[in-house]
Amino acid sequence: MHIAYNKNFHKIKRENLKKIDDLCRKKRNQIDIQEKWLKNLSNKTLPETVRNILSLGSKFSIPTTKKDIKVDSLIADLEYVLLGVTEDRRDVLRAQATNTITNFTHGNNNRSSSIQKWYKDAKKFLKDNDDLIVLDSDKGGVTVIMNKSEYERKIQSILDSKEFREVPKDPTQTIQNKCNKFITTLCERGYISDQQAKQMKTYNSTCPRIYGNPKVHKPDNPLRPIISSVNSPTSKLAKFVADILKSAYNPNNDYYIMDPFDFANQINDFQLPNNHKIASFDVVNLFGNLDKNNIIKILEKKWEQIQEHANIDKELFLEITLFILENNYCTFRGKFYQQVFGCAMG
Template sequence: MDRADYLQKMYSIVDTEDFKKISRDPTTTIQNKTNKIISTLVNQNILSKEAARSMKSYNSVSPRMYGNPKIHKENIPMRPIVSDVQGPTCKFSNYIAQILTEAYDQDNAYYVKDSFDFSSKINNFELPPDYVVISLDVVNLFGNISKELVLRAMEFHWNKIEAVCNISKEYFKEIITFLLESGYFMFDGSFYLQMFGCIMGSRLSPILSLYVMDYVLDSCIPRLTFTLAFIKKYVDDLIISLPSTGTEEILQVFNSFDPKLKFTIETEDCYNSVPFLDTKVCRVDNKVKLNWYRKTTSAGKFIHFLSDHPMSIKLNFIKEQKNRIYKICDPTFRDGSMKRLFDLLVENAYPKTMLKKLLYSTSMLPSTESQTQPDMVGETEVVKYRSIPNIPYLTYKIKNCFKDYNKKVKIVAQCKKKVANLYSKLKDPIPKEIKSNVVYELECTDCHETYVGQTSQWLRNRMNLHKSDIRTNNLRCALSVHANKYSHSVDFNNVKILDVNVNYKKRCILEMIHIQTQKSKINKKTDTQRLSPIYAYLIEFSNRPFFDGPVDG
């Protein structure tokens, strides 16, 4: 799919009544409103000042929309996703989502956490005579949830929410309304406001959808004229067992609940089975038996044996796939599933001898009992995780240096070759001037010496502070001292971003490392005093000319 085709499909989404093009960037306005709500919660003694400080934002960036292709559907439509990692409501939405997640009843009759949870509840379930299995799926659930439906669901479940929340019901509903109405984004250089539905990509949308779906089920099931053997839900997917004569009725009841929510139905195939998650729900002699399932559109691509990953990851991947089959599948389907897994792994270049040993050896059968950690006596030590690049023949040696500290420090090998590097960037780029948490470099236009700094602010704001320091001859700033002492000018228009890191301490270390690498620097010597001598030696060593033996004449 080329860029023009991609944009055409995305514009077919944003140029609908569900979205409205707006003339300006509302980031600052929404940021100020969000901060005001957080301050109100502090004044009501609901939030501490420390928590509020971590939630407020002052350097927000407009969320960006991009599309993921639905390759399993005809004409490959796009799934619109909004990335709001630096959005003005991001942190506050996460706080509200945490409240709703804590209040959510995972022990309700519908909820399924994952395939393993589903298997433990359904495998060998006894069905009444003449009962069949169907699946229902909501068409574009997030995009078709109205604000009114969300508020009704909050009202319906308020007794659970108020148990973990000190916010009054009316103000909580005001907050939900504000967050839903603040769903905006940038796409292809223009700003849009989502007029209807929940934004896919928001931290709040998944948990809101759980409450809404539970509300729909609690409202619709009593209207049925028959009893369901079971009904289980994973987000917008429903798996249901009901009388064979009830399929038309259940579809009519669910589709009449809300004008925007539309359900599609999938009935049993010729093998009396229906897919759900990565399982095939099979009806065998009035019993439910699960099989491992992969969609026909699945490319069968796993971690390739020749990929740049540590061998331990590849071995653990095989073991976990085997463990998955043993946990999900009924014993009658295990052999067939293991054969399919074996073939898929062979296609991904795994040696057959390795696979036979790991998949079929009786000594490596996964335990069916849950693994529990032994009780810790005394104080529990906090384990710290650190990552290092995966370099063949070197990384495992470095990890071995820490084997005596395994209880305190875990070293994880990190692959630097990522799938994201293979594809073009679909999101609108963030302009350099409003990037934050950066290490930057400025150059003197007269002597070409350089200055390195770091900031958590927008880069534009930091440059304005530097200009102000130079005007007022601020002696604490080395850049200001240099500009005023020699009457030199600084090239603010061509500021360079050297590194990006949201962690303040890591950013400071990166700043000192970059200062050390400058040949002619404006920074003070005190700017690098906290840099470990180990770093200083490595930087100096890396700058030495590389000589790899004699040069042929």
């Protein structure tokens, strides 16, 4: 009886697994790849499999294998993320993460697929051609391939402009200490709790890094500079200020547009009057042209509105905001640069 049951069980299991494989294969064959999703600005020809995988975009999910997982690094990253979670939830999240990692590492998830082959081919090609760089476009969701030398030249030209100046050493530690002093002041004055202060302070900050997204819709494909401030010394203090300003902003005005879908709804069925024309203006370097002194003046002017959402005195709020605006900096090619005019995009 037991033998017959096992025999039928494994037969049904094989049939079901075959159905799943057939469905997965059918789904893979339905992947839509279009040439417009990939822009090759380099001087090299890309193999077909490399073009296929890169055309899917940076947000396309590639099946992860056990070889891709470094458990030690994964646990370290998990512990870092848990620093931003209240202590009473950490053990539960650790247990859930441990269960997920264990199930994955002991499961059967190493099945080969055409996408995995494309992925391996692309990894090998990019490793063998380390003079190329893969980027996201500024608009349109296009993947861009550039010669690394051309990309670095364009980034360097941005850093050599009047908006930036080179500084002799990494200012991260100095800025981190000043941020922590501001957080201590906020805590001592009762504007934040001890727990909030503990979560906001940083002791292992990293220097922000600049990168660029090519504007493939413009001549010569200029770069939009973006400064990644993840784990930077000012990131948590800046979020504290940004949350207050976001709460204080009133979207009920004639100039507010939530997103492109909102804009489309607003102009839907709009009839252009006679003798009128529609003009579209392109803002050049929006964040980079914002003067920090004007920003502070506007905040002072709007303080009565901001104060309703800020448990903090005006002088300290403006001092912290000005400090953040004056300490936009980044690193590139081992050198350090401070943004002396405008705000960082990132």
